[in-house]
Amino acid sequence: MNSPMIYALLGITLFSVGLYGLIVREHLLRKILALNIMGSGIFLMLVALGKRSAGELPDPVPHAMVITGIVVAVSATALALTLMLKLVEASGSAVLHDAPKDRS
Amino acid sequence: MGDLLTDAHWGVLLILLPLFGGLCSFLWPSAVKFIGLATVSAVALSVVGLGDQLLATGVYHHAVGGWGAPLGIDLYADGLSLFMLMVTALVGLGVSIYALDYFDQDEARRFWPLWLLLLGGLNALFLSADIFNLYVTLEIVGLAGVGLASLSGGGAALDGAMRYLMATLLGSLCYLLGVALLYHSAGTVDIPLLAERLESTPPVWAALGLICAGLALKTALFPLHFWLPKAHASASAPVSALLSALVVKASFYIFLRLWLEIFSVRTEGVDDLLGALGMAAIIWGSLQALQQTRLKLMIAYSTVSQVGYLFLVFPLAAIGTFSAWSAVAYLVLSHALAKSAMFLVAGNLMHFGGHDRIADLDRAVQRLPITVGAFALAGVSIMGLPPSGGFIGKWLLLNEALNQGRWDLVFVMMIGGVLAAAYIFKVLGFAFTQAPVTHEPKGVPAVMEWSALLLAVAAIVVGFLASPLMLILGIGETVELMGAGQ
Amino acid sequence: MEALDFALGLFDILLVFLVLSLAWLVMSSEDLFRAIVLFVAFGLLMALVWVRLEAPDIALAEAAIGAGLTGALMMAALDRLSSVKPIQKVAASAQRKQLSLSSKVLPLIALVLIVLGLGYALLSLPEIADGLTPNVKENMAQSGVKNPVTAVLLNFRGYDTLLEMVVLLLALLSVWSLGGERKLSPRSTNPILGSLCRVLVPVLILVSCYLLWVGADAPGGAFQAGSVLGAAGVLLLLSGWHVEQKYLLWPLRFILILGSGVFIIMAAVLLLIQGGLLTYPVAQAGWMILLLESAATLSIGATLAALFLGGVPKSRVDQ
Structure with a gap:
């Protein structure tokens, strides 16, 4: 196994660890961290597999996609954090409760 | 002049106009309503222009930057894209007119830039032939949707928006991982090239699973619908209308597009799974809708069940017939019109009585006849009664299920129709009866009443336009591909 | 030359191990402040990974945005969070303890299955693929930049x-x-x-x-x-x-x-x-x-x- 493949496998492992955290951890800040780790994992896989080319240089297209992705991720993170703060102000809790209030 | 009109880049205009309008409305907050309405109208005209162009010349194809796939990004419009753009323009126009009177000046300043950018994102999405570009448009649509959902403030809206944000980000990430796998399997992100190059390999299967899961989450397919009722019910009325009518359909459109062009050949069992989830969604969503005591939650659960109908197409179309696909396009159109009308009606009733408790509608029919009339008309389409758009869509789907002997689907669709009738008549019943507690009602601006009625009437009228709409759907390669299976 | 390859291989394995353990710690540590600090460290190590993957453009973006700005955003949010609701942390960790075993073990099994499934998918990709490298190379002269x-x-x-x-x-x-x-x-x-x-x-x-x-x-x-x-x-x-x-x-x-x-x-x-x-x-x-x-x-x-x-x-x- 060559080193790009090792990093690609690290990428999907990070994706899964983030997914695990997103599901298991309840605090919204932790969920936001989890989404960021998932994103990093995808970016890593995308770029690492681009190093399989026979030529000298790695494939630049995934690099550009990842830079796009990093900017999208920081935008979404900033929005999520502000939303979290507002939610805590309004409801006093940084955890989404699943109590079925729908029928009240 | 005629040449100029057919040669114009309507497709590109459809993307640039609303984005530019969004920026302008941010820069000049005092003129948001004017800028907003002008932009939405211009977009509607451009859709007409694009339609005219497509009818004359077939598909629209534009290589951005002049590079062309696989290096560059291609824009592409066929009948299905045009259909979605049309739905967006129609609903967008209705909701925009409604929003003129609904929001006060401060809310309007926040609503219009977000809505115009959302419109730009939606149009870009329907015109894209590139799965990575689709990811970026999905993020525009998602973030704008979250911003709009939280617009009304308050704990419930923020809670709903947060759930929506988590769901939409997770959905995007799953989709993106699928895109990454497809890129490394085929060396391109262009849909037609992917269709040529992809083979049935483990990475392609993994990508199919991830993309389907991510888009199903964004489309709120049962059991991934958990975020939708709160997000759609707690947003302000025009926003709920946009989210339920358009945003959910955007991810469904990508689902449909990728299914038709890329994944259709490689699907055994997945189509039946989607069908089963669709059936579960119809039953579960309708039962939940029936139990709700708040009008907006009821309408939101109704969306969960109506999304179920859309997924019934996958097991039916496995055998590959045009009528199954046109049925689903019809359902998208009529649900978008009817559901946006319903949410606007809910907004009127809330404005009128200050609440949306179904049991306390208190003879709304006498005091807001236009609004209640709009609800009844939209209800006809949601139930699938003739003559309405919903009827045509469901009838086509039912016919197809009967032809293929899928009695399970037929049965579930029948039950779904009965349940829909039950929850809609429940609302209408309370609108006719006097509530035990009477309260001081507030007048509803005429614009808000008439725009809701307009959308509801449109949901009925499309029931009479089957042949021209089928003509539109028939433009382009997708249909040839679909027709080839007949 | 072989010695260098060997050393780099060792470095790769060490880096992979570090990145993975940091990610796990970000998810599992009880204290949110600690989790954010670890996340910033994770971002910095990711920048190193990008350098190893010959992606200096991403390394720069990751160091500035991924580790720097995202970390600053998180810290600022945590700061405001504690000023809004200081009791929240206690409530959250108390709730955490109530999590039953099955609700922790099942996701863990799912995690392993996903890693295995996706890993299998990755390993069955072709060894060598050029992606769009040739297309980019061919058109670089017309692009206006180098x-x-x-x-x-x-x-x-x-x-x-x-x-x-x-x-x-x-x-x-x-x-x-x-x-x-x-x-x-x-x-x-x-x-x-x-x-x-x-x-x-x-x-x-x-x-x-x-x-x-x-x-x-x-x-x-x-x-x-x-x-x-x-x-x-x-x-x-x-x-x-x-x-x-x-x-x-x-x-x-x-x-x-x-x-x-x-x-x-x-x-x-x-x-x-x-x-x-x-x-x-x-x-x-x-x-x-x-x-x-x-x-x-x-x-x-x-x-x-x-x-x-x-x-x-x-x-x-x-x-």
């Missing part, structure tokens, strides 16, 4: 970047729509921060200009330059930078939309002249891209700093 990543971002797939500028703006619009007004904080009493600022901010601005300029030929470009500029903005905000109210209305909004605005206008003009969306004339591509990037850098910097502030900025001197 850095392939910049060529993809601003030319070959420039339309993605246009839409991405809209995503960034949308995030800010949504934050402003939520956040109400936020007064610029009073001048910091911390003299170290103040003098650090006086030295660092001009340096950061210079670095930003350099990254922008060099992006055409070497690693760098609008996003890296913009995020460095954003970092300078964050520093200024922390040290109590005073801006008069009149600059916070129209001029600020103008800078915020400059990037996407210039992009859209450029797209429309090129559509009229060249008959294609973002189709640059080959001879003019170089300066057009530099113009787009300069506008984008300003907007990205301003937007990131504004996102850090988290609300519509308002001068602390009430007018």
Whole structure:
């Protein structure tokens, strides 16, 4: 196994660890961290597999996609954090409760 | 002049106009309503222009930057894209007119830039032939949707928006991982090239699973619908209308597009799974809708069940017939019109009585006849009664299920129709009866009443336009591909 | 040569192990502050990974945005969180203990299955694939720049970047729509921060200009330059930078939309002249891209700093 493949496998492992955290951890800040780790994992896989080319240089297209992705991720993170703060102000809790209030 | 009109880049205009309008409305907050309405109208005209162009010349194809796939990004419009753009323009126009009177000046300043950018994102999405570009448009649509959902403030809206944000980000990430796998399997992100190059390999299967899961989450397919009722019910009325009518359909459109062009050949069992989830969604969503005591939650659960109908197409179309696909396009159109009308009606009733408790509608029919009339008309389409758009869509789907002997689907669709009738008549019943507690009602601006009625009437009228709409759907390669299976 | 390969292989394995354990610790540590610090460390190590993968452009972006700005955003949010609701942490950790075994074990099994499934999918990809490298190489001469990543971002797939500028703006619009007004904080009493600022901010601005300029030929470009500029903005905000109210209305909004605005206008003009969306004339591509990037850098910097502030900025001197 060559080193790009090792990093690609690290990428999907990070994706899964983030997914695990997103599901298991309840605090919204932790969920936001989890989404960021998932994103990093995808970016890593995308770029690492681009190093399989026979030529000298790695494939630049995934690099550009990842830079796009990093900017999208920081935008979404900033929005999520502000939303979290507002939610805590309004409801006093940084955890989404699943109590079925729908029928009240 | 005629040449100029057919040669114009309507497709590109459809993307640039609303984005530019969004920026302008941010820069000049005092003129948001004017800028907003002008932009939405211009977009509607451009859709007409694009339609005219497509009818004359077939598909629209534009290589951005002049590079062309696989290096560059291609824009592409066929009948299905045009259909979605049309739905967006129609609903967008209705909701925009409604929003003129609904929001006060401060809310309007926040609503219009977000809505115009959302419109730009939606149009870009329907015109894209590139799965990575689709990811970026999905993020525009998602973030704008979250911003709009939280617009009304308050704990419930923020809670709903947060759930929506988590769901939409997770959905995007799953989709993106699928895109990454497809890129490394085929060396391109262009849909037609992917269709040529992809083979049935483990990475392609993994990508199919991830993309389907991510888009199903964004489309709120049962059991991934958990975020939708709160997000759609707690947003302000025009926003709920946009989210339920358009945003959910955007991810469904990508689902449909990728299914038709890329994944259709490689699907055994997945189509039946989607069908089963669709059936579960119809039953579960309708039962939940029936139990709700708040009008907006009821309408939101109704969306969960109506999304179920859309997924019934996958097991039916496995055998590959045009009528199954046109049925689903019809359902998208009529649900978008009817559901946006319903949410606007809910907004009127809330404005009128200050609440949306179904049991306390208190003879709304006498005091807001236009609004209640709009609800009844939209209800006809949601139930699938003739003559309405919903009827045509469901009838086509039912016919197809009967032809293929899928009695399970037929049965579930029948039950779904009965349940829909039950929850809609429940609302209408309370609108006719006097509530035990009477309260001081507030007048509803005429614009808000008439725009809701307009959308509801449109949901009925499309029931009479089957042949021209089928003509539109028939433009382009997708249909040839679909027709080839007949 | 073999010894070097061996050492690099060892380094790879160590790095993979470190990154993975940091990610796990970010998810599992009880203390949120600790989790954020670990996340910043994770971001820095990721930058190292990008260098190993010969992706210096991403390494720069990751160091500036992934580790730097995202970390700063998280820290600021945690700070505000504790001032809003100090009891929350106790409540959250108390709830955590109630989690039953099955609700922890089942996701863990799912995690392992996903890793195995995706890992199998990855390993069955072909050993060698060129992707779009040959297409990029072939068209580099017409792109107007020499850095392939910049060529993809601003030319070959420039339309993605246009839409991405809209995503960034949308995030800010949504934050402003939520956040109400936020007064610029009073001048910091911390003299170290103040003098650090006086030295660092001009340096950061210079670095930003350099990254922008060099992006055409070497690693760098609008996003890296913009995020460095954003970092300078964050520093200024922390040290109590005073801006008069009149600059916070129209001029600020103008800078915020400059990037996407210039992009859209450029797209429309090129559509009229060249008959294609973002189709640059080959001879003019170089300066057009530099113009787009300069506008984008300003907007990205301003937007990131504004996102850090988290609300519509308002001068602390009430007018």
